[in-house]
């Protein structure tokens with residue numbers, strides 16, 4: 001089953017990286033298909049206008065609803081989730097990415113200026129799920145960077161995209177915790193040793209050590225993740241770590 005991604009933007013060249021590396025290989029293998037569309041195709045004036053002044057006054061410009069309505073009618077398969085990156089969105093998380101990866105595809109609407117007329121998302125909700133999401137507590141100039149982030153997070157979870165499926169399973173956030181430290185050769189580098197347990201061949205001890213490191217790093221860097229774990233996620237051994 002090919003996962004279909006469509007992106008609507010006034011800066012299609014910004015999404016060129018979607019054709020590279022991991023996603024490029026996945027597309028070449030038919031796992032993913034990507035369409036990037038210039039919103040101005042659906043404008044209705046000689047100047048190809050996509051923005052206008054905000055009702056009620058205020059700084060900046062708002063993206064007009066008409067081009068978006070026509071573009072979404074042309075591009076969005078019925079029932080497909082519409083994702084609208086916005087600083088006012090719900091958090092985009094690994095769990096959200098995992099959920100979206102089980103769907104047939106996604107359509108992304110990249111805002112610019114002060115955002116898209118709210119009636120577009122409200123109207124689009126009549127034709128399928130709409131997710132207004134943010135990739136973090138900072139403000140970008142537009143949705144394009146956020147789309148690159150979200151497309152990468154989602155597509156790497158699709159079956160067959162990442163070579164070693166196990167590596168996805170042990171990613172940071174995959175189990176709600178941060179990944180612990182990783183090491184490779186040489187065993188000693190500039191006077192620094194690799195933790196001996198990793199050279200011991202004792203796989204049970206290595207697994208315990210890695211879990212303890214993951215818990216310690218999460219408690220230190222992201223205590224909010226620990227607080228958000230479901231009941232029973234931490235074993236007695238975890239609590240003793």
Ligand SMILES: COc1ccc2nc(C(=O)O)sc2c1
Pocket residue numbers: 085086087110111112113114115116133134135136137138139140141142143146
């Ligand atoms: C106008 O469109 C925007 C502007 C800023 C912005 N910032 C985002 C974020 O996720 O931080 S998404 C997004 C979309």
